[in-house]
Amino acid sequence: EVQLVESGGGVVQPGGSLRLSCAASGFTFSTYWMTWVRQAPGKGPEWVANIKKDGSQKYYVDSVRGRFTISRDNAKNSLYLQMNSLRAEDTALYYCARYTGYDFDSWGQGTLVTVSS
């Protein structure tokens, strides 16, 4: 069974940093692109970033490019999102998801990031 478990969320002040992690199991992690999607309270999901199987290609939504960095460690079956210069509008539930090439077919339960002074 595919499992994705996010961690690392919390409350941070504007301008601060957080590193999210996603532990993957139940599939061959290194053979899939992976994705971060976030969902602000009461809003729809927003695609944030994708990373290729070997980490050689990364893509970001405009609003986080230059502030967030997606990375992965295939030896540890783990996905990461380093978030710097956080803003109030980054407050959201952050999901990691597996990307099949067609859809985001498996999701974690999410980790909540709150940016507030």
Place this chain on the structure above:
Amino acid sequence: QTVVTQEPSFSVSPGGTVTLTCGLSSGSVSSSYNPSWYQQTPGQAPRTLIYNTNTRSSGVPDRFSGSILGNKAALTITGAQADDESDYYCVLYMGSGIWVFGGGTKLTVV
């Protein structure tokens, strides 16, 4: 910046048929955008209903179907059931590795 548009809300009677659409603020949606559809209930992560315009995800009932209608992607629910009451999101591939979710449609079955 291109916005993916969806009806904010829709209502359907039990057993009825409803078509939700997914458009672009500028331009037309075609299969090259690889439209996919997700269903989300409160407190749960989204789950895939349709990908590649019209391919049903594993385990999705055949009352859900996807298509291109005119200049939009469409999700049709035929024979709506009470537990179809959910939020529905389309996602389009914009190229250059970028995906964009629509704002979602809240479907009520009454």
